[in-house]
Amino acid sequence: MCRSIKTLRGSAEPVTDDDVRAAALQYVRKLSGYRQPAQRNSAVFEVAVDEVAAATQRLLDGLAAR
Numbered sequence: 001m002c003r004s005i006k007t008l009r010g011s012a013e014p015v016t017d018d019d020v021r022a023a024a025l026q027y028v029r030k031l032s033g034y035r036q037p038a039q040r041n042s043a044v045f046e047v048a049v050d051e052v053a054a055a056t057q058r059l060l061d062g063l064a065a066r
Contacts (some may be wrong), residue, residue, distance in 0.1 A: 008056070009063060017053075020060070024053035 005026045008015045028048045029035055037045040 008060060015060060017057075020056050021049070021053050024049050024056055027052055 005023045006019075008019055008023060028045060032041075032045065032048075034041070034045065
């Protein structure tokens with residue numbers, strides 16, 4: 001879907017909160033069509049980024065190691 005989102009699972013380096021947030025931000029930007037939302041949409045945009053980041057972290061935490 002978005003080529004700029006890097007694969008986080010199986011990375012040689014540990015995944016940081018910043019990595020997860022950056023991936024979530026790219027995902028929400030792609031879906032919304034906004035690189036930077038208007039002020040009236042910024043709150044809902046940030047909530048979406050937070051929720052996607054949380055879901056991403058739960059996914060990574062729940063995946064079995066290879």
